Amino acid sequence: MNSISTQPFSVNGRDYAPAQRPIVVICLDGSADEYFDAALARDRMPNLKAMSVRGYRGFARGAMPSFTNVNNSSIVTGVPPSVHGIGGNFFFDTASGEEVMMNSSKFLRAETIFPVAARAGRRVAVVTAKEKLRDIFASGLFAESASAGSHGPTGGIAFSSERANLARVETHGIGDVEPLVGKPTPAIYSGDASLYVLWAGVALLERHRADFLYLSTTDFMQHKYAPETPEALDFYAAIDVELGRLQKLGAVVGVTADHGMNAKQKADGTPNVIYLESVLTEKFGPGFRVILPITDPYVVHHGALGSFAVVHLPPGQAADPVHQWLMQFEGVSEVYDRATAARKLELPEDRMGELVVMAGRHAVLGRTPEYHDLKAIEGGLRSHGGRYEEMVPLVFSEPLNPVYAAKASGDPRNFDVFDFTINGTH
Amino acid sequence: MNSISTQPFSVNGRDYAPAQRPIVVICLDGSADEYFDAALARDRMPNLKAMSVRGYRGFARGAMPSFTNVNNSSIVTGVPPSVHGIGGNFFFDTASGEEVMMNSSKFLRAETIFPVAARAGRRVAVVTAKEKLRDIFASGLFAESASAGSHGPTGGIAFSSERANLARVETHGIGDVEPLVGKPTPAIYSGDASLYVLWAGVALLERHRADFLYLSTTDFMQHKYAPETPEALDFYAAIDVELGRLQKLGAVVGVTADHGMNAKQKADGTPNVIYLESVLTEKFGPGFRVILPITDPYVVHHGALGSFAVVHLPPGQAADPVHQWLMQFEGVSEVYDRATAARKLELPEDRMGELVVMAGRHAVLGRTPEYHDLKAIEGGLRSHGGRYEEMVPLVFSEPLNPVYAAKASGDPRNFDVFDFTINGTH
Numbered sequence: 001m002n003s004i005s006t007q008p009f010s011v012n013g014r015d016y017a018p019a020q021r022p023i024v025v026i027c028l029d030g031s032a033d034e035y036f037d038a039a040l041a042r043d044r045m046p047n048l049k050a051m052s053v054r055g056y057r058g059f060a061r062g063a064m065p066s067f068t069n070v071n072n073s074s075i076v077t078g079v080p081p082s083v084h085g086i087g088g089n090f091f092f093d094t095a096s097g098e099e100v101m102m103n104s105s106k107f108l109r110a111e112t113i114f115p116v117a118a119r120a121g122r123r124v125a126v127v128t129a130k131e132k133l134r135d136i137f138a139s140g141l142f143a144e145s146a147s148a149g150s151h152g153p154t155g156g157i158a159f160s161s162e163r164a165n166l167a168r169v170e171t172h173g174i175g176d177v178e179p180l181v182g183k184p185t186p187a188i189y190s191g192d193a194s195l196y197v198l199w200a201g202v203a204l205l206e207r208h209r210a211d212f213l214y215l216s217t218t219d220f221m222q223h224k225y226a227p228e229t230p231e232a233l234d235f236y237a238a239i240d241v242e243l244g245r246l247q248k249l250g251a252v253v254g255v256t257a258d259h260g261m262n263a264k265q266k267a268d269g270t271p272n273v274i275y276l277e278s279v280l281t282e283k284f285g286p287g288f289r290v291i292l293p294i295t296d297p298y299v300v301h302h303g304a305l306g307s308f309a310v311v312h313l314p315p316g317q318a319a320d321p322v323h324q325w326l327m328q329f330e331g332v333s334e335v336y337d338r339a340t341a342a343r344k345l346e347l348p349e350d351r352m353g354e355l356v357v358m359a360g361r362h363a364v365l366g367r368t369p370e371y372h373d374l375k376a377i378e379g380g381l382r383s384h385g386g387r388y389e390e391m392v393p394l395v396f397s398e399p400l401n402p403v404y405a406a407k408a409s410g411d412p413r414n415f416d417v418f419d420f421t422i423n424g425t426h
Numbered sequence: 427m428n429s430i431s432t433q434p435f436s437v438n439g440r441d442y443a444p445a446q447r448p449i450v451v452i453c454l455d456g457s458a459d460e461y462f463d464a465a466l467a468r469d470r471m472p473n474l475k476a477m478s479v480r481g482y483r484g485f486a487r488g489a490m491p492s493f494t495n496v497n498n499s500s501i502v503t504g505v506p507p508s509v510h511g512i513g514g515n516f517f518f519d520t521a522s523g524e525e526v527m528m529n530s531s532k533f534l535r536a537e538t539i540f541p542v543a544a545r546a547g548r549r550v551a552v553v554t555a556k557e558k559l560r561d562i563f564a565s566g567l568f569a570e571s572a573s574a575g576s577h578g579p580t581g582g583i584a585f586s587s588e589r590a591n592l593a594r595v596e597t598h599g600i601g602d603v604e605p606l607v608g609k610p611t612p613a614i615y616s617g618d619a620s621l622y623v624l625w626a627g628v629a630l631l632e633r634h635r636a637d638f639l640y641l642s643t644t645d646f647m648q649h650k651y652a653p654e655t656p657e658a659l660d661f662y663a664a665i666d667v668e669l670g671r672l673q674k675l676g677a678v679v680g681v682t683a684d685h686g687m688n689a690k691q692k693a694d695g696t697p698n699v700i701y702l703e704s705v706l707t708e709k710f711g712p713g714f715r716v717i718l719p720i721t722d723p724y725v726v727h728h729g730a731l732g733s734f735a736v737v738h739l740p741p742g743q744a745a746d747p748v749h750q751w752l753m754q755f756e757g758v759s760e761v762y763d764r765a766t767a768a769r770k771l772e773l774p775e776d777r778m779g780e781l782v783v784m785a786g787r788h789a790v791l792g793r794t795p796e797y798h799d800l801k802a803i804e805g806g807l808r809s810h811g812g813r814y815e816e817m818v819p820l821v822f823s824e825p826l827n828p829v830y831a832a833k834a835s836g837d838p839r840n841f842d843v844f845d846f847t848i849n850g851t852h
Contacts (some may be wrong), residue, residue: 033459034484040466041478052467058460061787226835263835327766334760340753361487362837387813409652409689411788 004211005121011113012079014419018122019426022211022251024201025417027075028239029068029129029194030219030384032260033059033393038227039236047244051253051397055425056405060394060414062259064345065308065358065385067294069102071258072133072216074415076112076126080346085109086136088293091351092312099291103132105139109348113418115140117212118154125157125173125210127200129193129218132296134160137214142171157210161196162188180207188298191221191235198242205249213251222261223301223382243397253397254421256414260389264305264364264381271374271381274331276309276357277367283325287314290367291353294385303377305366307333307359307386310352319354326355331363333387361388398425430637431547437539438505440845444548445852448637448677450627451843453501454665455494455555455620456645456810458686459485459819464653465662473670477679477823481851482831486820486840488685490771491734491784491811493720495528497684498559498642500841502538502552506772511535512562514719517777518738525717529558531565535774539844541566543638544580551583551599551636553626555619555644558722560586563640568597583636587622588614606633614724617647617661624668631675639677648687649727649808669823679823680847682840686815690731690790690807697800697807700757702735702783703793709751713740716793717779720811729803731792733759733785733812736778745780752781757789759813787814824851 073086138158159167186192194217225232294306341356342349404424499512564584583599612618620643720732767782768775830850
C-alpha cells in the first residue's frame with residue numbers, strides 16, 4: 001500500500017493542504033491557447049475537453065518576460081521574478097562586466113515547492129525536457145544542488161528527457177529512466193522530447209514512485225509548427241492521451257503554460273526584427289549593450305530572437321531620450337525605465353538594464369544582424385517574450401471550489417497553478 | 427433571379443473585390459474567446475466548430491480603447507480610431523468645455539464601407555442591437571445621415587433591434603422589420619436584443635433583400651454572465667444556429683468581436699475600482715477631469731466602469747509627476763501622455779486629454795465613488811476597455827487564401843474583418 005501524505009506545508013508565504021491524491025502539475029512550454037482550440041475543434045483532445053467541462057479551463061497571466069526559465073521558476077516557487085530573481089535566461093552582471101546565463105539554481109532567490117513538499121512526506125518527481133531547467137528544479141533535493149532553503153537535501157526525483165539516460169540515483173534520485181519509460185532518450189529537437197516528459201510522469205505514477213509531480217515540456221514544436229498544422233495536431237493528440245492516463249491513475253491534474261507563441265514574420269516570410277543595438281548605435285553612438293534574455297543554448301527554436309530586450313546604456317547617456325525614441329518604432333509595444341519595469345513587470349531590478357523594451361504581436365528584438373544566425377529559423381520565425389505571449393491556458397481536471405473559482409475569474413497567474421491544483425480542487 | 431454584384435470598390439485605401447456570394451460580417455459585442463471555448467467544449471456550437479475547421483479561427487487585435495463604438499467604427503471603416511476619430515463613447519471638448527457623446531456620424535472622419543459597397547451595386551443591410559450605433563452605421567445611406575463621403579445617399583437598410591418597430595423606409599430603408607423577422611422588438615437588456623440582429627440578418631438574406639450585411643450585437647449578456655454559465659451557453663448556442671443558417675443561405679461569414687470581457691471584482695465580489703478623480707484630487711489638488719469613454723446611456727451593463735480613462739489636467743499641472751504617480755497603482759497597467767497614446771494606441775489626439783490610463787485584467791477606473799451608480803452592477807462587474815480585452819476572436823466560414831492566411835498568422839486586426847471576408851476567402 002502506498003499511502004499519500006496530506007501533511008500541510010508552506011512555501012514562500014503560501015499554504016498548501018493537499019488531498020490524499022497524486023498531484024500532477026504540467027507546464028506545456030509555449031502552449032498558446034490556439035493550440036488547444038485547433039486540436040479541440042478537430043476532436044483530437046477528448047481528455048482536455050472533458051477536463052474543461054468537468055473541471056476548469058480559462059486564461060492565466062504569466063510572468064514577464066514571457067520566457068521559459070522565468071515562468072518555470074515562478075511556477076515552482078509560486079512567486080514573481082522580482083522575488084525569485086530569474087528575469088530571463090541571461091543577464092548582464094555590471095559588477096563583473098559579463099553576460100551571465102541563469103541556468104543554475106544559484107541564481108534562484110526563493111525556495112521551490114519541491115523540497116518542502118518532500119519534507120511534508122510527498123514523493124516528489126520533477127521531469128523536464130530541457131536539461132537547462134533541471135538544476136533549478138532540483139534545487140534542495142540533492143546534495144549537489146544549491147538551495148535557497150536552509151535544510152539539507154530531501155531526496156526526490158529530478159531529471160530531463162534530454163539526458164534521461166544519464167540520470168543517476170545519487171544525483172537525480174533515479175537511475176533507470178529508459179527501462180521505466182520503455183523508450184530511449186529522445187532527441188531534444190523533437191516532439192518526443194516533450195512527450196517523453198509526460199510518458200515518464202505516467203510511468204512514475206503507475207509504479208508508485210512519485211505522488212507529487214511537475215512535468216515541464218519544451219516548445220520546439222510550437223516554435224516550428226502553427227496550431228492547425230498536422231504536426232502540431234498530432235503532438236497535442238499525443239499529449240491528450242497522457243492527460244487521460246494521469247487522471248485514470250487518480251491524479252488531480254493542473255495544466256498551464258510558461259508563455260504563448262506568435263508568428264514574428266513579415267509578409268515575405270522573413271523575420272520581423274528590430275536590431276536594437278544597431279539602431280541605437282546609429283542614432284545615439286556606440287556603447288549600447290542589448291541583452292536578449294531569450295538567448296539560450298537551444299537556438300534552433302528561435303535564433304535568440306524574442307519580443308523582450310534589456311538595454312544597458314553607455315556611460316553618461318540619459319535614459320529618457322532613448323526611451324522616447326524607441327517608442328516610435330511600430331513594432332515596439334512598451335518601453336520602461338528600470339524602476340518602472342521592476343514594479344509593473346515584477347522584475348528583479350538588480351538584474352535589469354536601464355531600459356526594458358517589449359515588441360508587439362508580430363515583432364521581435366535583436367542585437368545586430370551579424371549576431372543572429374537566421375539559418376536556424378529559415379522555416380519561419382515563431383517566438384515569444386512580450387505582452388502578446390503573456391496570457392496562457394489554465395486547466396484543471398477537477399471542479400474548483402468556490403474560493404478558487406472566484407480567484408480564477410479574477411486575475412489568476414500561471415504561477416498560481418500549484419496553489420489551485422492542491423488547494424482549489426477539494 | 428437576384429444577381430449579386432462583383433464590382434470592385436475601394437474605401438479608405440483598401441480595395442475590395444467581392445465574389446458573387448452574399449457577404450455577412452458579424453461583430454459579437456464583448457465576445458471574449460472564452461465564450462466560444464466554453465460553448466464548444468459542451469458541443470453547443472457545432473456550426474462554429476465546423477467553421478473553425480473548414481475555414482479559420484484565431485485571434486485578432488482590436489482597436490484601443492477596447493470599447494464598442496471605437497471598434498465598431500473601426501470595423502465599418504477599416505481604419506484605426508486615429509483616422510476615423512471615434513476614440514470612445516465620450517470625449518471632453520476643450521474648446522466648448524463640454525463632455526460630448528460621440529453617438530453621431532458627425533464625429534466620424536472616414537467614410538464607412540456601406541455607401542461605397544452600395545454604389546458598387548451591393549444591397550447593403552446593417553443591423554445593430556443598440557440604437558446608439560445606428561447613426562454611425564447609416565452614415566451616407568440616407569439623406570438624414572451625415573457622411574464623410576462627398577456623394578449623395580445610396581440607400582440600403584440600417585436599423586437597430588432596440589427600435590425595430592420604429593424603422594421606416596425613408597429613414598431606415600425598411601419599414602416591416604417585425605413581420606420580416608416574425609418577432610416583436612426585443613427589450614434592450616436581453617439576450618434577444620442580440621439574437622434579433624442575427625434573426626433579422628437571416629430573414630433579409632432569405633428574402634433576398636440584402637447581399638452585403640453587417641450584424642452587430644450588444645454585450646448585455648457578456649457583461650452579466652461568465653462563459654460557463656447556463657445563460658451564456660444558451661445564448662451562444664442560439665447564435666450558433668444562426669451561423670449555420672447564414673451559411674446554408676450561401677453567405678461567406680466573418681465573425682469577430684469589438685472587445686473581450688473580464689471580471690473586475692475584488693475577492694468579496696465588489697467592483698475593483700480606482701476612482702481616479704478622487705485620488706488625483708487628494709494627491710495633487712482640484713481641477714482634474716477624468717473622462718470614462720465607456721460611459722453611454724446603457725449603464726446597466728457596466729455602471730460606466732471600464733479599464734480605460736482619459737485625464738485632463740488642471741491648468742499648470744505638469745503631466746509627468748501625475749503619470750509617474752499613477753503607474754504606482756497595482757491595478758493600473760499602462761499610462762501614456764497624449765502624443766504617445768495617439769501614436770501607440772492609434773487614438774485621435776485632438777479628442778484625448780493630457781494622459782491616458784489603462785487598468786489591468788481585474789481592475790476598472792472610475793471618477794469618484796459618488797459618480798457611479800453601483801446598484802446597476804450588484805450582480806457583479808464584468809467589463810472591458812483596457813489591454814486585457816484587446817484580443818478578440820476572428821473566425822471565417824471559408825478557408826483563407828495563401829495571402830490572407832499569412833496575414834492571419836501575423837498581427838490581424840478585428841477591423842480587417844471585411845477585408846478578410848471579402849478578399850481573403852476566394
